[in-house]
Amino acid sequence: MNLDQLTEGASARIVSIDDGVADLAAKLREIGFCEGDDVQLLTRGPLAGQPLAIRLNRRIIAMRREEARAIQVDQSL
């Protein structure tokens, strides 16, 4: 499942980052997203459920659905 599909408050582990869009993948990695990291969808924006506030380890990063879709997560790990 993708990061944007998490329900609010749910945590998961990153299993892969979509390299299809190279530029986006590089941006996500540079800001810190990495396989094996712990993420949580904290909250969604007030309008149309965008943007998403994502907790990555000990920081919070805002992104839209488009960016979150490039991150695959697993809730069972």
Next chain:
Amino acid sequence: MNRVRLALVGAPNSGKSTLFNGLTGGRAKTANYAGVTVERRHGVFTTPAGHAVDLLDLPGIYGFTTRSLDERVSVDTILGRNPDEPAPDGLLVLIDAGDIRTQLHFILQVRALGRPMVVALNMIDLAERDGVRIDVPALERRLGVPVVPTRATRASGRAALLERLDAAIASEGWTATEGKAPDSADLKALQREARHVAREVILEEPAINRATRAIDRVVLNKFAGPLILAAILFLMFQAVFSWATAPMDAIDTGVAAISDWISATMPDIWLRSLITDGIIAGVGSVIIFLPQILILFSLILILEASGYMARAAFMMDEIMLRVGLNGRAFIPLLSSFACAIPGIMAARTIENERDRLTTIMVAPLMTCSARLPVYTLIISAFIPPTSVGPFGLQGLVMFGLYLAGIVSAVVVAFILKRTVTKGPPQALLMELPTYKMPDLKDFVINLYSRGWAFLRRAGTVIFTVSVVLWFLASYPASDNGIRGSFAGMIGSVLEPILKPIGFNLEIAIALVPGMAAREVAVGALGTVYALQGNDEAGLATLLQTAWSLPTALAFLAWYVYAPQCLASLAVARREMNSWGWTALLIVYLFAMAYVAAGATYWTATWLGL
């Protein structure tokens, strides 16, 4: 010994500017790089061992894949590829100690360049308060470069860093070597290595800061969040008005006293007129607004330093996306409420070129502080200080003017995005920093530098303009008053054009020097009317008799739009790097000003106001 040239490198929100202010005591010199217009901020300090260091503050970066102009300058400088900046002798790399796991790969990337470097784990106090524990000696061994925990806001928190800097300068000689940026294939490998190092050196890693989570539950709440944002913005504007009254009165009294003293002591020659009617009237009527500008800057600085500003951008993102902008445009546009120049320059952080152009095109519609002198003068003269419910009518009118600017910006952005700046939206990746108490010393340094910039402008541009206008309005001396002077001649040419929107000759004259900067129009009106022999009366009282209410309202409407600021137009031209876009900006703003003033004037007249 030569100065050691040190560059400050780090992610946004790692406390770079605070460390810069702490090390240099805020004595920064700013200039622009030729051509690219990214601000070059540097300052000098001496280490305990007596090494003189020239510290360069570089724009924040997360890595070496550059997207915005700002980031390119950082990366080019670090790599020694910046033609305007010789490669620094050493790098001072900052990361937030609260979350080194996520950022360690950045240090590995920088280390791969092979340049002398010192790593600072900044905001160690906040990290330790949360319960984060890091094995610093182990991290240092693994990285092979000096690693120092720092607290940028305290001298004691910077002492260890200075010590290590001294040791590094003495031992390595800080000779620069040619480096290479890691490519994206390396990035994944570096991240893996970073996570491996992190496992070894992070002794304890508690959950995210509790206060931040608790505050965000309220502040980012879908219902409470937007209400809180609206309340903060509304209170900001009320504060700008109510808190500034006392210091403004004091400045007003002081300026009048100086003017009276000169009138009493100097013989009545042209020089006395130049000083009192030209310089003091012109500069004084602008300096009086310093308290308001300082209050506005203070509130923006506090919102930024506390961490709230990014939350505001978060909540505004979707709505701004629909308008044709994006959340990143929120901060440049909010800065434009203080002054469009830093706002237009802040638009550099917007990676998408079309979004950046759209933001610059609407930034002048945000009510900058230079309009405040004009608005305040007209409102205090023409709007009665009565109450409408819990709010003052004067405050409401002011709020309405701000709102008119915002609504117009929305409409203009909407149209631009569907015509000339069409394109897909850019990605949003924005950190929401941990909330923290703003540091008083850092706040004072930042406020001082912004306030000083305003005063310098009042002291130079407005001083010159006041003198020029005094000359234009005083010569050639003639019997038929102002109509016979140079200013009157220029004003007379404009008067027929401005007459249909309710403007009189004095306004037409004041708008001529008012092209230099908006607030100059107040000084210009002061000078124009003072020279007609009304020295005693305050300008506001004077305008009440000289202008009709529809004229005053039309004048306010004009100022919502008119691009009367040569400095911001010059900056916009430089930033857009296009005369065509600049021409479009000027033409559309003047057209809107003319239509809005005309519509206001005729509506008010028709209503019998």
